[in-house]
Amino acid sequence: MEYARLLSDAITIGEKMLCSGAEVSRVEDSIVRICSAYGASRVDVFTITSSIVVSADFDGKTYTQTRRIKSYRTDLDMLDRLNNLSRFICAKKPDGEYVEKHISEILGKKDYSTPFQLFAHFLTSGAFTVFFGGSLFDGIVSALIGALLLLCVIFIDRKGINKVFSNLFSSFVITVLATIFVKLGLGDSADKIIIGNIMLLIPGLALTNSLRDLIGGDIMSGVLRFLEACLVAVGIAGGYFAAVFVMGGAV
Amino acid sequence: MMNALVGILTAMLGTLGFSVVFRSKREHIFAVSVGGALSWAAYLASALLFESEPTCYFIASAVVGIYAEVFARILRTPTTNIFAVAVLPLIPGGALYYTMRYAVIGEWDSFLSQGSVTLGIAIAIALGILTVSTLVTVVTSSRLYHRLSEKARMLYREHPDK
Structure with missing residues (x-):
């Protein structure tokens, strides 16, 4: 699996968790766990409410990505689903396509009427x-x-x-x-x-x-x-x- | 007594409404509403024992914290999902309103004293949940807990994970 893509997916999960109301420590923890599950030897995450920065070492190369976060909207259902997804990813290590399909499924879920x-x-x-x-x-x-x-x-x-x-x-x-x-x-x-x-x-x-x-x-x-x-x-x-x-x- | 019951009932209804505003999962709505009632009941109960307001809020927040930690494990969800909604009756909405009102009408002495009350309550609530989550981390990282949870998992193996 492409590491840059993996990192980007991991950050997307973290970003959406943060937007929907997760604590900073949970977001950092999830990103570290996902990257480590795919074999990163070292992961550094810095999250504040408006941005996420991640550096991860895969096979001797360092990949860094930043994400700017602008809007929040408390959505505990989404947080719950993303949390389950991130646990599933750590346990089963699915490929990028599978992860992205599930992320877009979660983001497109129906709101209360x-x-x-x-x-x-x-x-x-x-x-x-x-x-x-x-x-x-x-x-x-x-x-x-x-x-x-x-x-x-x-x-x-x-x-x-x-x-x-x-x-x-x-x-x-x-x-x-x-x-x-x-x-x-x-x-x-x-x-x-x-x-x-x-x-x-x-x-x-x-x-x-x-x-x-x-x-x-x-x-x-x-x-x-x-x-x-x-x-x-x-x-x-x-x-x-x-x-x-x-x-x-x-x- | 009547007042206490009305308080607990409206706390429950208020959290029920808020669980939809915060888009809780449908299956969690009942648990968080009960948590909301519990948070106010815990506050009232501790108010019988202690004079100081922040102490009561600290205890109530810790009780909701324990409730949230337990139900988060039963419902397999982050603790925040339960806590953030169930704690709402404790949130100093009224106090914050009066703080703001004093500022608007220019009574700065009252503003300062009311403001520090509001901040004190918020700090007490934050400390309450942090104390619980710290204790939970200590407990769940112990060996005994691991052994017990391993056993529980064996017992429930027939229910497949989500």
């Missing part, structure tokens, strides 16, 4: 509003806003707007809608409605993951993810601020 995702957003924002102390009424209003938010997110994704601004826009929409609903007398506390919906945007998970990377030893990735989480929070705060300004007075 839009109505199902709408229902999920509906459920998530409603449940978290009640969870954070809102009334049942707040929960229902929040669930409706949550479903609207998904449509908003789909629209933004299509336009490819940068992350800070897309969060700014979403949080603006949430805050305005929540304030309007409460002013109309539907729902009791706007802040609980906003919190339930913001859970869908919030970098809370990113913040926790970044600290996990940082304390766990992947300092570079940790710092980058931490800054990213802060930037997203700034975006959300910006949207909130704009909405408060437009609606007149903080809720």
Whole structure:
């Protein structure tokens, strides 16, 4: 098997794992295992959230490849499949064609249908509003806003707007809608409605993951993810601020 | 008591919804939803024993960590796949919101104190899962574990690997 092609396939698997939500250490580990399974005498992987660099020694020659990573989209199903594929590759050492066929199969897998995702957003924002102390009424209003938010997110994704601004826009929409609903007398506390919906945007998970990377030893990735989480929070705060300004007075 | 039950139930429903948002595998949805309920139940239980909030979050995160490690092995999936969703009820979404709100309305003293609370919770959660994963690494690299897992594999040989 051609080593350059093998290396490129291994990086593709690592790249997609990283995009779909794997930790940096898992990505590095998978790439090292795959290359070693095909007989690399030495593999060095350096991964940060935006790039992967791999050097591998095969038969006395060193092959190096770099991959730049630009967008993320949490997809745990994809991560699970890629993880299984990488285990299978290490155990059975299939040829490049087989690997590439399976990679493209995984990348082309079907997503959950839009109505199902709408229902999920509906459920998530409603449940978290009640969870954070809102009334049942707040929960229902929040669930409706949550479903609207998904449509908003789909629209933004299509336009490819940068992350800070897309969060700014979403949080603006949430805050305005929540304030309007409460002013109309539907729902009791706007802040609980906003919190339930913001859970869908919030970098809370990113913040926790970044600290996990940082304390766990992947300092570079940790710092980058931490800054990213802060930037997203700034975006959300910006949207909130704009909405408060437009609606007149903080809720 | 009623509040606790509502909290646990909504935590479960919230994680159920989030498992679709994060595109969990269909077969994992039930396990992660139960994990979400467990995470909040663990928090409430530890809140009965300890005063300090970060301690409670640390314990709850460790409990979810153990749950995730166990179910990741049963379902043959990376631990993150279970943990990332099941931990969501612990994520300081509300605290982060209030931090941001104080910044927007210009109450900087409250912003700083609320901000440090938020950061403290996030650090506690991160430490909780890291402690568990470190312990798991120590255990799974031991000889006894290898012998036991070899035996388990022999027992389950009739079920072919995925």
